[in-house]
Amino acid sequence: MIITIAFGLLSAALFLAFIRLARGPSLPDRVVALDLLASLSVGWIALYAVATNQPIFLDVAIVLALISFLGTVGFAYFIAKGAVPWQQS
Amino acid sequence: MAAILSALLILVGTFFMLVAALGVVRFPDLYMRLHSSTKSATLGVGCVMLGAAIHFNDVGFATQALAITLFLLVTAPVAAHLLGRAAYLSGVPLWEHTLSDELRGRYDQVTHDLASTDTK
Secondary structure, three states: OHHHHHHHHHHHHHHHHHHHHHHOOOHHHHHHHHHHHHHHHHHHHHHHHHHHOOHHHHHHHHHHHHHHHHHHHHHHHHHHOOOOOOOOO | OHHHHHHHHHHHHHHHHHHHHHHHHHOOOHHHHHHHHHHHHHHHHHHHHHHHHHHHOOHHHHHHHHHHHHHHHHHHHHHHHHHHHHHHHOOOOOOOOOOOOOOOOOEOOOOOOEOOOOOO
């Protein structure tokens, strides 16, 4: 029951983050949305581990947290170097 | 008792994540969105991890959950700062009703050095 409500709230959050990912308007906005999607996915995986009673799934969350940080830093470096000019879409 | 505490923490955590996503959609400029997604989502993930650790009641799982939470607490501000700085340097505009921009004119456009007085 509680788990179902929590999954519902997280689904709504993922949907809202995806709206920002699709709308932009700038590249850093999309990177913020991607970073948020990764954080939400870490929470989702922890919740899924509770729902299925399988603690081993938390390893996936660790890897996802590590990868998403590297991705955000890479995007920030890319944007700061000016390789992609900012544009309003 | 432990089950109630775990359920409560998981609900509070997912609520904070929903608030973070709502802020990312509704706030008017990039810097406010960064503020929303960094703080609120980190708190949400931390609460969910704590709730899951209480649910499993296992030292190994609790250590992993603590490691994830600490890692997020360390990396989220760093990533947000890097992204905000990169966005400011690449010219992403502030909200039109912003009252003051103390960084205006203080970044060297070529070297990206920050000065305490205007560079122009």
